[in-house]
Amino acid sequence: MTEQKDRELYxxxxxxxxxxxxxxxxxxxGKLMGGVYSGKGQEAVTVGFCHDLRWxxxxxxxxxxxxxxxxxxxxxxxxxxxxxxxxxxxxxxxxSYLHGGDLANGIFGSTSMLGATLPVAAxxxxxxxxxxxxxxxxxxxxxxxxxxxxVHEAMNFAGVHKLPxxxxxxxxxxxxxxxNELQFGVDNVADRAAGxxxxxxxxxxxxxxxxxxxxxxxxxxARKGDGPTLVExxxxxYHGHSEHDRADYRSEEEVITWESRxxxxxxxxxLEKRKYDIAALRKEMTEEVTRIVEEAVAFAExxxxxxxxxxxxxxxxxxxxTEAR
Amino acid sequence: xxxxxIEAIRQAMDEELARDGNxxxxxxxxxxxxxxxxxxxxxxxxxxxxxxxxxxxxxxLIVGAGVGLAVQGMRPILEMQFIDFISxxxxxxxxxxxxxxxxxxxxxxxxIVVRGPSGGGVHGGLYHSQNPEAxxxxxxxxxxxxxxxAYDAKGLLKSAIRDDDPVIYFEHKxxxxxxxxxxxxxxxLVPIGKAALRKEGRDLTVITYGAPVHAVMKAARDMSxxxxxxxxxxxxxxxxxxAAVKASARKTGKVLIVHEARLTGGIGxxxxxxxxxxxxxxxxxxxxxxxxxxxxxxFAPAMEDYVLPNQxxxxxxxxxxxxx
Numbered sequence: 001m002t003e004q005k006d007r008e009l010y011x012x013x014x015x016x017x018x019x020x021x022x023x024x025x026x027x028x029x030g031k032l033m034g035g036v037y038s039g040k041g042q043e044a045v046t047v048g049f050c051h052d053l054r055w056x057x058x059x060x061x062x063x064x065x066x067x068x069x070x071x072x073x074x075x076x077x078x079x080x081x082x083x084x085x086x087x088x089x090x091x092x093x094x095x096s097y098l099h100g101g102d103l104a105n106g107i108f109g110s111t112s113m114l115g116a117t118l119p120v121a122a123x124x125x126x127x128x129x130x131x132x133x134x135x136x137x138x139x140x141x142x143x144x145x146x147x148x149x150x151v152h153e154a155m156n157f158a159g160v161h162k163l164p165x166x167x168x169x170x171x172x173x174x175x176x177x178x179x180n181e182l183q184f185g186v187d188n189v190a191d192r193a194a195g196x197x198x199x200x201x202x203x204x205x206x207x208x209x210x211x212x213x214x215x216x217x218x219x220x221x222a223r224k225g226d227g228p229t230l231v232e233x234x235x236x237x238y239h240g241h242s243e244h245d246r247a248d249y250r251s252e253e254e255v256i257t258w259e260s261r262x263x264x265x266x267x268x269x270x271l272e273k274r275k276y277d278i279a280a281l282r283k284e285m286t287e288e289v290t291r292i293v294e295e296a297v298a299f300a301e302x303x304x305x306x307x308x309x310x311x312x313x314x315x316x317x318x319x320x321x322t323e324a325r
Numbered sequence: 326x327x328x329x330x331i332e333a334i335r336q337a338m339d340e341e342l343a344r345d346g347n348x349x350x351x352x353x354x355x356x357x358x359x360x361x362x363x364x365x366x367x368x369x370x371x372x373x374x375x376x377x378x379x380x381x382x383x384x385x386l387i388v389g390a391g392v393g394l395a396v397q398g399m400r401p402i403l404e405m406q407f408i409d410f411i412s413x414x415x416x417x418x419x420x421x422x423x424x425x426x427x428x429x430x431x432x433x434x435x436x437i438v439v440r441g442p443s444g445g446g447v448h449g450g451l452y453h454s455q456n457p458e459a460x461x462x463x464x465x466x467x468x469x470x471x472x473x474x475a476y477d478a479k480g481l482l483k484s485a486i487r488d489d490d491p492v493i494y495f496e497h498k499x500x501x502x503x504x505x506x507x508x509x510x511x512x513x514l515v516p517i518g519k520a521a522l523r524k525e526g527r528d529l530t531v532i533t534y535g536a537p538v539h540a541v542m543k544a545a546r547d548m549s550x551x552x553x554x555x556x557x558x559x560x561x562x563x564x565x566x567x568a569a570v571k572a573s574a575r576k577t578g579k580v581l582i583v584h585e586a587r588l589t590g591g592i593g594x595x596x597x598x599x600x601x602x603x604x605x606x607x608x609x610x611x612x613x614x615x616x617x618x619x620x621x622x623x624f625a626p627a628m629e630d631y632v633l634p635n636q637x638x639x640x641x642x643x644x645x646x647x648x649x
Contacts, residue, residue: 092430103432108396111420111428119389120421126390127397130375137393150416153386160381314431315466317489320518320564 006271009208010285012047013264016067018289019076022297023066023083027243033085034096038239039064041206044263045170045233047071048211049138052219058106058124060117060139062170063098064237068140073105080296086303093306094314115145118154118167125158125165129225136222138166143232144175146189155230159196162227166218169232170205176241177249190232198228205233206263209270236261328508330472331501333479334364334440338402341486342372345400348486351378351387352404361406362442362501384410388417391437392425400486405441408495409455414439422491423466434489435466440482442498443471444536444585445622445633449498454622454629456535456586461493462563462595468517469563471495473538475506477560480515488517497536504539518561520569526555529647530573532596533583534559537634541583544639552647562592567599574600578609581646583634588616610649615642 020040027036039046042064050059050071061068069079074090082089082100090109091100101109110117121139128135145151146169158165169189173180186192193200199221203214211233218229236258240247272278313319328336341348350365356379359366369377380387384405391401405411411418418439425435445454461469468490472478478496485492523538524545529552531541538558545554557573559565574580580600582593593614600612618632 090430091428095428099428101429103429109428113416113420116421119386120393123390123393124397127394127399150385153383156381157386314427317434
């Protein structure tokens, strides 16, 4: 890897961590409404799969993939405005968090019916296939969502038509509070890929090198017309399901174990081995990402709150006013 | 040319597939078989397997994939083999498709059509006779249409395919081959959101849609010496053409609403409430409703007939209202 890429990847890992930490802090200060679903601890999955995508590829983030928006090209200011429910957010205040996508950058907003984006991603990949476009769609989902019928339906269809879609399971071991042993009877979600006729892989989702290697192969395979891949990334979320969840269903020992495998620390260890001046780099990067996040917060706070009647906008492509008749 | 209701549906899809390369048809067995009712007979051969696509038995996928295609500028027609199965795609319709534009702040449209055979009268039993239009009329972001004639079946489907919003198109399987109509050659579009005045009358208005339109029209003809009936066919259930509804209610002062879907929570309740609120001064009697009884649509012929509205029940209801 080039020096520039080493730095870039570090930038994204740090920016996501800083952005999410700030969002959590804003939530604690009571400055945000609604749910905040931190992906802290899962940054390597996001960066690994999104960094090498082209602008015209598409991602279908799950509710914890705020970082994927940033890496795929969403403006941090607008993303923060989205979280604040302001007019400059992607949903213009009509919903918060990751329910408003940034379609110009190939980011599809999710619903709270987790796993429901997978059929949409498969449909989009079907278009890429029939129009012979070498583009890919990446659908992220949690191991909890893997229990839903939509996940099966999408993978089954993708297997039938060898679609250029990659299914990325971010297995952080808990669906809200429900552990994997109460969620499914197999060791790995990726084992199911065999049942759909395509390749399944399990990777250490905290090791960016590992994720990038696997992502690269899967993206390559999809672009070449060799069909889908199901990649399961074993990772861990540091926070609860949402900021309101204290996550005391997990042991302290377990959390400490995973913190010792922190994706950013692992990347810093790698950078040190590559003889970078890690102390200087860390300081420089802290300044860089703090500035971006500060600007985003200032922009979001300054963005106008939508007025009540704006709730009636954007429902139909051509507005229909049945009451006026 | 003289065409049946189902032939009108097939023509609409055929013409739109030919007119616009972004139109696709996706559904179970729509390809070589041509659909369970042959609505798409010959279309795969003509337009290719990439555009007339046999899908797995996965209604949620069919609708969700349609949304993905729509975001890419395609215009998918999504067939539910029987409209009863739409419940399996319900989440994708109400939470993904209907909210798509809204939650993206107007960044995109969602030009999908979900269509399939609805309705009873053919002894289809519980899972092949449903009229679930009211489920969807409660959902902002959707449009809902229910054609009663071959002309409307063709014209509304073509409009639905060209519409940038998600349209749920309820075709009535009882009508598929029972009605035939002369349809003009060339472009035929019926606007979404406009009711049709099927018959002018002075004494009483019947508001209806779908298969019951035909029974109501027959009743109006049969009873013409007794009572002069005006018949309004809603055609579009979301949004409803309130101007047409209120104009007719004000004109005759008496309104009966007839639909095949069950009474409780049906569209008739909404129509009745609006008329009661906005036309109260002009009414000469209570706004009445005739609908299916509040049970599932049963299999055995005598039971199905007991549950669904029919000619006799319509005549009886009209007499009762006319007597006010």
